[in-house]
Amino acid sequence: MRDQYDRPAEPAARAADVWKVYGEGEARVSALRGVSVEFARGRFTAIMGPSGSGKSTLMHCLAGLDSVTRGEVYIGATKLTGLGDAGLTKLRRTQVGFIFQQFNLLPTLTAHENILLPLAIAGRKVDKEWFRTVIDAVGLGDRLDHRPAQLSGGQQQRVACARALVSKPEVIFADEPTGNLDSRTGAEVLGFLRQSVHDFGQTIVMVTHDANAASHADRVVFLADGQIVHDMANPTADGVLDTIKRITGER
Numbered sequence: 461m462r463d464q465y466d467r468p469a470e471p472a473a474r475a476a477d478v479w480k481v482y483g484e485g486e487a488r489v490s491a492l493r494g495v496s497v498e499f500a501r502g503r504f505t506a507i508m509g510p511s512g513s514g515k516s517t518l519m520h521c522l523a524g525l526d527s528v529t530r531g532e533v534y535i536g537a538t539k540l541t542g543l544g545d546a547g548l549t550k551l552r553r554t555q556v557g558f559i560f561q562q563f564n565l566l567p568t569l570t571a572h573e574n575i576l577l578p579l580a581i582a583g584r585k586v587d588k589e590w591f592r593t594v595i596d597a598v599g600l601g602d603r604l605d606h607r608p609a610q611l612s613g614g615q616q617q618r619v620a621c622a623r624a625l626v627s628k629p630e631v632i633f634a635d636e637p638t639g640n641l642d643s644r645t646g647a648e649v650l651g652f653l654r655q656s657v658h659d660f661g662q663t664i665v666m667v668t669h670d671a672n673a674a675s676h677a678d679r680v681v682f683l684a685d686g687q688i689v690h691d692m693a694n695p696t697a698d699g700v701l702d703t704i705k706r707i708t709g710e711r
C-alpha cells in the first residue's frame with residue numbers, strides 16, 4: 461500500500477518493545493525499557509528528554525549503530541534485528557543519513573567531495589539533477605570547492621545536510637545538529653531541515669536539548685529513564701519547555 465504522496469505506507473522507522481541493557485551486575489544500566497515508537501514518512505520528529513534518558517541510545521539502535529537487547533527495529537520494511545554486520549553496513553549506507561553536532565566532514569576534502577563521499581563509498585552513481593537540487597536548496601552553489609576550514613559552522617552543517625540528503629535515505633538521523641551553532645545559524649539549518657521534509661518528503665529524526673529547535677519539528681517524543689513518557693504533535697517552544705519541566709520535576 462502507498463500513501464497519497466506515493467510513498468509506502470509503513471513507517472520510515474519503527475521500534476517495537478525495544479530494551480537496551482549495558483553492562484552486567486553492579487554496572488548494569490537499562491538505557492531503554494520497552495520503547496515502542498513509529499516515525500511516519502515525510503515527517504520531522506524531535507526526541508527530547510533529560511540527560512541520560514536514552515535519547516542517543518534510541519537513535520543508535522534505530523540507525524543500526526548499536527544492537528538491541530530485546531525487541532525489534534525496522535527501517536522501512538527492513539528488520540534490523542538479526543541482520544549481520546554486512547547487512548547493517550549496507551543498510552546504513554543506503555537507507556540512513558546522519559547529521560552530527562560536530563559536522564564530521566573530512567578536512568582534506570572539498571564540500572563537493574564531502575557531499576558525494578557516502579555515494580562513492582557505497583559505489584552508487586550520482587544523480588546529477590538531484591545533486592543540483594540539493595545544492596540549490598542548501599545554498600552552497602558558490603562554496604563547493606571550499607574545504608571545511610574555509611567554511612563557517614553553519615555552512616559546514618549545510619554541507620553535512622546535503623551529504624545526508626544526496627543519497628535519498630529512508631531516514632536522516634540528526635544528533636544535536638544545532639548544538640555547535642549560534643541561534644541564528646541554527647535556525648537557518650533547522651529551516652533547511654524543515655524545508656527538506658516539506659519539499660522532498662524526507663523523514664528526519666532529531667535528538668535535541670533545545671526546546672526552540674524541537675519546535676521546528678512536527679512532533680516531539682519525550683523520553684525519561686528509558687521510556688517514552690509523552691508524545692506531542694505540532695509543538696511550540698513553550699509547550700516543549702513546560703513538558704520538560706514537568707518530566708524533570710516528576711523524576
Ligand SMILES: Nc1ncnc2c1ncn2[C@@H]1O[C@H](COP(=O)(O)OP(=O)(O)OP(=O)(O)O)[C@@H](O)[C@H]1O
Nearest residue numbers: 482483489491509510511512513514515516517518
Ligand atoms: N556504552 C555504554 N555503556 C554503559 N552505559 C551506557 C553506554 N551508553 C549509554 N549508557 C548509559 O545509558 C543511559 C542512557 O544514555 P544515553 O546516552 O542514551 O542518554 P541521552 O539521553 O542521550 O543523554 P545525553 O542527553 O546526556 O546525551 C545512561 O545512563 C548512560 O550512562
